[in-house]
Amino acid sequence: MELMLSEYYGIDWLAMILTFxxxxxxxxxxxxxxxLMMVGNICWATVGFQAESTAMILANAAFLMMNIRAVYKWSSPDTEGA
Known part of the structure; x- marks a missing residue:
């Protein structure tokens, strides 16, 4: 079986591997x-641009923002206990 790179130049495969x-x-x-998830989000948004999918672009931009928030939350001490 031959692995075929799609019209997305393998970015979709990279995004999938990064996400998993x-x-x-x-x-x-x-x-x-x-x-890794943030890099995956950027890859998925790139595929969204190539596929002309506004939903994919917006969803991954939102996921990227949530992951940036998670990095911040994981980096700060838990002062409220929640």
Whole structure:
């Protein structure tokens, strides 16, 4: 079976690998997962531009913002207990 690169130049495959890897690391409470997820979000948004999918672009921009927030929250001490 031959692995075919699509019209997205393999960015879709890279995004998928990054997303699954990120979920694995986040599940292990490893912050690198957040970074991998952010790179994956950028890749998915790039695929969205190539596919001319406004929904994919906006969704991944929102996911990217949420991941940036998560990095900030994971980096600051828990002062409120919640």
């Amino acid at each position: 890897s990120a979920i694995y690391f986040i599940g292990n409470r490893n912050r690198i997962g957040l970074i």
